Amino acid sequence: MKTDILAFxxxxxxxxxxxxxxxxxxxxEGKTCVIVDLTKGELGTRGNEETRKAEAADSVRILGVAARENLGMKDGFLENSEDYQMRIVKMVRKYRPEIVLANAIDDRHPDHAKGAKLVSDACFLAGLRKIETVLEGESQEIWRPKHIFHYIQWKNIEPEFVIDIxxxxxxxxxxxxxxKTQFYDPASKEPQTPITxxxxFESLTYRAQDLGRLSGVTYAEGFTSEKLIALKNFDGIVW
Structure with a gap:
């Protein structure tokens, strides 16, 4: 499946x-988007693997993405190993995205920064001809995304650009x-965490609103880029 955006x-x-x-x-806008989760989130204080899986499926229906996969890496113990890199390489070559979106480059949860680096390194390796991969019995062709952008999570990282949402x-x-097991629910009897x-919950709106205020739109999401972005022209810029 050729995709426009692969979000990890x-x-x-x-x-x-x-x-x-x-x-x-x-x-x-008609773009093909796919989500790949590195872990099942099995160490989360609330819920479990099965509830997270069902919730992820519900989110797919809401967002309308084309597919979602889970690579089954170990929650809390992400590492930049050959095994984990190759799992991601296979996904990049399978979906052949123009753009990859990945975790924040620095964040409260150690898996986030580790995941950001892991995905970035794997995207580079996916473009090397001497690394051969086979998925579902078929050899894969090399592929390297044109851009890797990192979204912003817990920490208020200053974005290099925003998308008007x-x-x-x-x-x-x-x-x-x-x-629903993970976020604000006043009826829940499970332990409280920073994200519950x-x-x-309200920060989902006021962060987007603040980025919108700074960029001249109503709501926005911020990203950092691994390389300098060149514009062909000024089309697409919000004035």
């Missing part, structure tokens, strides 16, 4: 929180709240 997350719900609005927007914030929030608070 260390845990199910990372993509929704970091770039759910952007994916919803891209899908609405003014018409898609509601869908982003709905996709996040599909993970009402304040965190």
């Amino acid at each position: 997350g260390a845990h199910p719900d990372d993509v929704e929180l970091g770039c759910g609005g952007t994916l919803a927007k891209m899908v609405s 003014s018409d898609h914030l509601d869908k982003k929030i709905a996709a996040c709240m599909a993970f 608070s009402k304040d965190f």
Whole structure:
């Protein structure tokens, strides 16, 4: 499947929180988007592997992405190993994205920064001819994405650019709240965590609103880039 955007997350719900609005927007514009979760989020305080899997499927229906996969890496113990790199290489070669979205380059959860580096390194390796991979019995062709962008998570990293998600914030929030075991639920009897608070839930809106304020739109999501971005012209810039 040739895709436009391949979004990686260390845990199910990372993509929704970091770039759910952007994916919803891209899908609405006819772009093909796929999500790949590195782990099952099995160490999460709330829920379990099965609830996270069901919630991830609900989010897929909300966002309208073409597919979602889970690479079954060990939650809490991501490492930049050959095994983990090759799992990602196979996904990059399978979906052949123009753009890869990955975890924040620095964040509260150690898996996020580790996942960011892991995905970045694997994207480079996916373009090397002497690395041969086989998926479902067939040899894969090499592929290297044109861009790798990192979304922003817990920490307020200064973005290098933002995507206007003014018409898609509601869908982003709905996709996040599909993970009902993980976020704000005043009726829940499970232990409280930093992401289950009402304040965190409200931050989904006020962070997007603040980035929008700074960029002249209503709501936005921020990203950092691994290389300098060149514009062909000024088309597409919000004035």
